Amino acid sequence: MAYHSLWMAEPRDLGQLRDIAAEAVGEPGRRRFRLTALGETGEFALMWLEKEQLAGLGEAIGTVLAGEGYRHAPVPLDDTRPRAEYPVTPDHEFQIAQLSMGVDPRRGRMVITAAGPEDAGGPSVSMTIDFHRSHELREQISAVVAAGRPPCPLCGGPIDPGGHVCPRSNGHHEPA
Template identity: 35%
Template sequence: MTHQVHAFEPPERFVAGTVGPPGERTFFLQARGGGRLVSVALEKVQVSLLAEKLEELLTEASRRFGVELPESVAAGSDNEPLDTPVEEEFRVGTLGLAFDVDTATVVIEAIEAGETESESEAELTGVAEEVEDEDEDEPDEDLDRLRVRLTPQAAREFIERARRVVAAGRPPCPLCGQPLDPAGHLCPRHNGYHR
């Protein structure tokens, strides 16, 4: 079976977003460019980790390679909803990050979950000095993937929006930290009593 690589180098727009009400949201990464629109589903924790690791990657690139980091972007830079139609191409199992020194860009790769991976499993690779060619003998070579190349400014904008999207969910319980449903929840700190 052949795999499909959805490459956007660079995209017109690359964002994290959700569909559905809080508590039932589905998280997506969405890339648009060249008349194409690709949406891939992933878990909330993957979006949060991606934003965190991107921040670390930019900091490391600045420290090691002297890349000039952009200032934090304004909070309202891109608050638009996901482009429609939102059609899931695949569910993300692995996220990879790399910094291409030659072009001073960040490369994000979202790889489809394999048959042996559970939906909640997320792997996020660390900082690489440059993008390496894919090895033809990789076990996941037949998995679909979304590959996006971003400038440091675009990466910073993605980070800010991803953090807002993750924070926009249900508020945490002040006692146990689990998300609160509108009707309350069974708090383990209250021995199962509703609060």
């Protein structure tokens, strides 16, 4: 696969992943979001991203799966299944600046490429996941994103436990 971006370095290919997970670290309102990926050779990538980027990745995965006619049995997300053994220290850690996705419909796989900021040397990794695991990741992303602060019904902004300043009501909106 050739990469023609002006600033994205040739990505480190993690190959078919043994594991990938979307996680939030911290309390709602102060959470940081990350993807952890463990490649077939044991390479570990820890990639930080914004909540909106994570939500967008979940939506993009859903769009690709629907476009490819992927059907899945409705199974609830199982957060109790054992996770793969990750090394203590990641081989690659960076803040994601750019995400891209490719699809191999013949093999039922997606390739996700995550690239860091150009000023950090543009670190990047590509990873391959099958459609089934892509669907599981999409469900996990939805759960992680939804676990934050509830949105204000008027402006859509996050509501803290003590309420928030709502521009649409010209003042404070108390939690429901």
